[in-house]
Amino acid sequence: MSIHILFEGIDEPGLNRLEVYQRRGGYQALRTALAMSREDVLGELLTSEIRGRGGAGFQMGKKISFLPRGDMDKYLVCNADESEPGTFKDRELMQKSPHMLIEGIVIASYAAGIGRSFIYIRGEYDYQADILEAAIAEAYEAGYLGEQILGSDHSLSLVLHRGAGAYICGEETGLLDSLEGKRGNPRLKPPFPAIQGLYQGPTLINNVETLSTVPHIIRMGAAQYAEIGTQTSTGTKLVSISGDVQRPGNYEIALGIPSREIIYGLAGGPADGREVKLWFPGGSSAPVLTKDDLDVPYDFDSLAKAGTMLGSGAIIVVDDSHRVLDVAYKLAKFYAHESCGKCVPCREGTNWTVKMLQRIEAGEATPMDLDIMASVQDEIIGNCLCVLGDAMAMPVGSIIKKFRAELEEHIEAARERAGIGSLENVIPVGVADAHAGPLPVH
Amino acid sequence: MSGYDVPRFGHGSRVPGWDQAADLTKDPAVIPDSATTLVPETLRAGIEAAMAKYPERRSAAIPALHLAQELHGWCSPEAIEQVACVMRLTPAYLISVATFYDMLETRPKPRNDVFVCTNISCSLLGADEFYEAMVAAAAEDPDVGVRSFECLGACDIAPMASVNGEYVGPLETEDAAQIIEDLRAGGPVLEAKQLRFRRSVDPGAVGP
Ligand SMILES: Cc1cc2nc3c(=O)[nH]c(=O)nc-3n(C[C@H](O)[C@H](O)[C@H](O)COP(=O)(O)O)c2cc1C
Ligand code: FES
Numbered sequence: 128m129s130i131h132i133l134f135e136g137i138d139e140p141g142l143n144r145l146e147v148y149q150r151r152g153g154y155q156a157l158r159t160a161l162a163m164s165r166e167d168v169l170g171e172l173l174t175s176e177i178r179g180r181g182g183a184g185f186q187m188g189k190k191i192s193f194l195p196r197g198d199m200d201k202y203l204v205c206n207a208d209e210s211e212p213g214t215f216k217d218r219e220l221m222q223k224s225p226h227m228l229i230e231g232i233v234i235a236s237y238a239a240g241i242g243r244s245f246i247y248i249r250g251e252y253d254y255q256a257d258i259l260e261a262a263i264a265e266a267y268e269a270g271y272l273g274e275q276i277l278g279s280d281h282s283l284s285l286v287l288h289r290g291a292g293a294y295i296c297g298e299e300t301g302l303l304d305s306l307e308g309k310r311g312n313p314r315l316k317p318p319f320p321a322i323q324g325l326y327q328g329p330t331l332i333n334n335v336e337t338l339s340t341v342p343h344i345i346r347m348g349a350a351q352y353a354e355i356g357t358q359t360s361t362g363t364k365l366v367s368i369s370g371d372v373q374r375p376g377n378y379e380i381a382l383g384i385p386s387r388e389i390i391y392g393l394a395g396g397p398a399d400g401r402e403v404k405l406w407f408p409g410g411s412s413a414p415v416l417t418k419d420d421l422d423v424p425y426d427f428d429s430l431a432k433a434g435t436m437l438g439s440g441a442i443i444v445v446d447d448s449h450r451v452l453d454v455a456y457k458l459a460k461f462y463a464h465e466s467c468g469k470c471v472p473c474r475e476g477t478n479w480t481v482k483m484l485q486r487i488e489a490g491e492a493t494p495m496d497l498d499i500m501a502s503v504q505d506e507i508i509g510n511c512l513c514v515l516g517d518a519m520a521m522p523v524g525s526i527i528k529k530f531r532a533e534l535e536e537h538i539e540a541a542r543e544r545a546g547i548g549s550l551e552n553v554i555p556v557g558v559a560d561a562h563a564g565p566l567p568v569h
Numbered sequence: 570m571s572g573y574d575v576p577r578f579g580h581g582s583r584v585p586g587w588d589q590a591a592d593l594t595k596d597p598a599v600i601p602d603s604a605t606t607l608v609p610e611t612l613r614a615g616i617e618a619a620m621a622k623y624p625e626r627r628s629a630a631i632p633a634l635h636l637a638q639e640l641h642g643w644c645s646p647e648a649i650e651q652v653a654c655v656m657r658l659t660p661a662y663l664i665s666v667a668t669f670y671d672m673l674e675t676r677p678k679p680r681n682d683v684f685v686c687t688n689i690s691c692s693l694l695g696a697d698e699f700y701e702a703m704v705a706a707a708a709e710d711p712d713v714g715v716r717s718f719e720c721l722g723a724c725d726i727a728p729m730a731s732v733n734g735e736y737v738g739p740l741e742t743e744d745a746a747q748i749i750e751d752l753r754a755g756g757p758v759l760e761a762k763q764l765r766f767r768r769s770v771d772p773g774a775v776g777p
Contacts, residue, residue: 134774200624212688212720219769243624250635250672251684251721253734254765286622291631292671294719308630310669326624369690369724376725376770393771411689411720443690443724457689461719467669 130355132343132363133336134379137223143258145265148226154271156342160234161279168238172341174349176361181206181297181334182410182439184427191239193321194329202325203236203244204306204332208290208297210249211410212461213441216365216377217335221248221255224339225262229285231341233271237281239331244283247302250291260287294465298513299332300324301467312469313513334439336365356382360426364440370406371397371446380425387421390444397446404447405529409438411458412518414525435525451530452537455523456484462519473516476507480523487538490545494535501527597661601654608651612640616655626656630666634673643674671718679714681752683707684731687717690724699728699740706745713752726764736764 141147148154160168173188194201205228209217221228232244248256263285266272274282288306295301296311303325305311324330340362344352353361360382366389369375373395380389390396390406397403403418408425414435416423423433430437445454463477483500486492504520504527511517527534615636619629633656637648644667646660653660667673685700700717707713721736723729729738732748737759744759751758769775 131771131773134769134771137771137774138768209722210720213690213724214720215722215724218722222765223769249722250631250670251731251734254736288628289632289635290670291635291673293669305631306628307625308627308666310666367724369727370693374770375690375727378771379773441724443693445693449693453692454689457687457692461688464719 130363130381131379142224153226154230156345157230157233160345165238171349175344175352180336187337194239200328201241202328202330203241205246205338206332207246207248207335210294210297211439213369213410213443214439215367219377220339225259227339229266231338233283234341236283244285246287247306250289256289295467312467315512357426359428367441368394370444372444382426383424385422386425401446405445407443409436410441413438414521451533455526458522470511472507472510476503477519479503490541490547492538497527600657600659601650603654606654608654613655634667643678679712681713682733683715684718686721686729688720691727694727696728702742702745706749723764732758737762
C-alpha cells in the first residue's frame with residue numbers, strides 16, 4: 128500500500144551524518160549520474176516527469192531545459208524558505224537527511240551545467256540550518272562538493288543562506304532579491320529566473336523535496352519512478368497534515384490516493400464526535416474543500432479539477448467546532464502582514480479584507496458586504512507581480528462561495544450582539560470612523 | 570513587514586508624520602569612514618567571511634545584520650553603522666533591508682525571544698489562549714519578549730512556539746510559566762517538548 132522513498136528509515140539515528148548516509152547507499156546515485164552524460168541525466172529527469180513540490184507543480188526537467196546552454200555563470204537555488212502555513216515537510220527532510228538534499232543538488236546542477244548553488248533557508252529554522260551547515264562541510268571534505276567532484280569535470284560550490292523571516296521570500300523572485308541582499312520584493316516576470324535570475328544569470332530554483340527526490344530517480348531509474356503515482360502526477364509526495372486531526376505530521380504517500388485515506392486513514396481524522404467542516408489541500412493558499420470532497424484523489428490534476436490545488440502538499444483540517452469566520456480572518460491577517468506592499472491590489476486588497484471581516488465581527492456588516500468582499504478578491508487575482516495576493520483571494524473567495532449561509536448567520540448574530548438590530552440601523556460606514564469600510568447601500 | 574509598526578488609521582492609511590524621524594536639514598548618511606568607525610574585530614571578521622561566500626558582497630547583508638544583532642542585541646544605529654562600514658553600503662540601505670524582515674529588529678528588544686505561532690493550524694488548537702498566557706507570564710520579566718508569529722513550519726506540534734530558536738510544542742497554558750522558569754535557569758527550555766527529539770509519525774517510515 129504505502130511506498131516510501133524519501134522517508135524510508137528517516138528516523139535512523141545519525142542519518143544526518145555522512146557516514147551513516149553513505150552506509151545506507153548514499154551518494155551512489157551521484158556516482159551513477161557522473162558516469163552518465165549531462166544530457167542523459169537530464170533525460171532521466173524529463174522521463175520521470177517529476178513536478179515541483181514547492182507550490183506551482185511545474186515539471187523539473189522542463190525547467191532545466193529552459194536554461195540557456197553555454198559557458199556563462201549559472202546558478203541553482205534550493206528554496207528552503209518553507210513558510211506556507213501548514214507546511215513543514217522540508218523541515219523534517221533537512222533535519223533528518225540533509226545529505227539527500229545535497230546529493231540531489233549536485234546531480235541537478237550536473238544535469239543543468241551549473242557551477243554555483245545556494246540553499247535559501249528560512250531564518251527561523253536555526254537548528255536545521257546548523258545541521259545542513261555541518262553536512263555541507265562534510266560533503267566538501269569528502270569531495271562531493273567543490274572542484275572536479277569525484278574526479279569528474281563537474282565542479283560545484285554550495286552556500287547556505289539564512290533568511291530573516293518573510294513569507295514573500297519563498298516566492299522565487301522575491302527569494303532572489305533577498306539572496307542578493309535586498310528587500311524581498313518579487314520581480315516582474317518574464318524574464319523568468321531560468322533566463323535571468325540570480326545576479327542576472329540563468330537560475331534553476333527548486334524546492335527541497337523536489338531536489339531530495341533526484342537521487343532516488345537516478346537510483347531507481349526514471350521509468351520505474353514514473354510508475355508510482357498517476358500518469359500526470361508521478362512519484363510520491365510528502366504531505367504535511369495539521370489542524371483538527373488526531374495524528375498530525377508528515378506522511379509519504381503515492382500521488383493519487385483518495386484524500387480520505389490521508390485525512391482519516393493516516394492522520395486519524397478529527398476527534399471523536401467531530402467531523403470535517405473544511406480543509407485546505409495544499410497549504411493555506413489553496414481554495415478550500417468541504418467534507419463532500421474527501422474522496423478526491425490527492426494529485427495535481429484531480430485537485431485542480433476540483434477547483435483547488437495541491438500546492439505545497441499541506442493539508443489543514445478544520446472541524447465543525449470552529450467558525451468559518453475565524454478561519455477567514457486568520458487567513459486574511461496572515462497575507463496582509465506578509466504582503467510586501469509592492470503591488471496595490473495585494474497591499475490594499477489584503478488589508479481591506481481584514482477590515483471587512485472585522486466589520487462582520489463588530490456587527491456592522493450586511494450580507495451585501497459579502498458581495499463586496501468577493502469582488503475585492505476578484506480584483507486581486509491576476510493583477511499583481513506575484514501570486515501572494517491571489518493566495519489570499521482564492522481561499523477567501525472560496526470560503527465566501529461555499530459558506531455564504533454561515534457567514535450570513537454570523538452577520539445577523541453579530542448585529543444582534545452589537546444591539547444594532549435591523550438592517551436600517553446599520554451605521555453608514557465612515558461615520559463611526561474606526562471601522563471605515565465600503566458603504567452599504569440604503 | 571517587521572516588528573516596526575507604522576501607526577495607521579482604522580482604515581489602513583498611515584498616520585501623517587509616521588516617517589518624521591528623518592531630519593531633513595541634515596545630509597543623508599554616507600558610507601561610514603573606516604578610519605573613524607570603530608568595528609569590533611569579531612564582527613568585522615564575521616562580516617568579511619560572509620561577504621567572501623558570495624559573488625557579490627551585498628548578498629551578505631542579511632547574514633551581516635544577523636551578526637550585528639547578535640552582538641548588539643538589536644539593529645541599533647551603531648550596529649547598522651558598523652555593518653555599513655565593513656560592507657561599504659549606506660546605513661539607509663541597510664535600514665531598508667532590516668525593516669523588511671521580521672527577525673531583524675530596528676528597535677531595542679529584550680534578550681530572549683519567544684515567538685508564539687498564532688497562524689491557522691496552531692490557532693485551531695488553542696494558540697491564541699497560549700499566547701495570552703505567555704504574555705501574562707512574561708509581563709514581569711524585562712528580559713523576555715513575546716511576539717505572536719506567523720506559521721513557523723511546525724504545525725505538527727501545534728500549538729507551538731520558538732524560544733530563542735528552539736521549537737517546542739504542543740503547548741498548554743501551564744507551559745508558559747515553565748518557559749519563563751527555564752529561561753531564567755539558563756538551561757534547555759521545555760526539553761520534553763522539543764521538536765528536535767520528535768520521531769516521524771509515518772508508520773511506513775520506520776527503519777529498514
Ligand atoms: C507567496 C509565495 C510563497 C512561496 N513560498 C514557497 C516556499 O516557502 N517554498 C517553496 O519551495 N516554494 C514556495 N513558493 C513557490 C516558488 O515560487 C517556486 O515555484 C518553487 O520554489 C519552485 O520549486 P519547485 O518547482 O521545485 O516546486 C512560493 C510561491 C509564492 C507565490
Ligand atoms: S500554524 Fe503554527 S506552526 Fe504552522
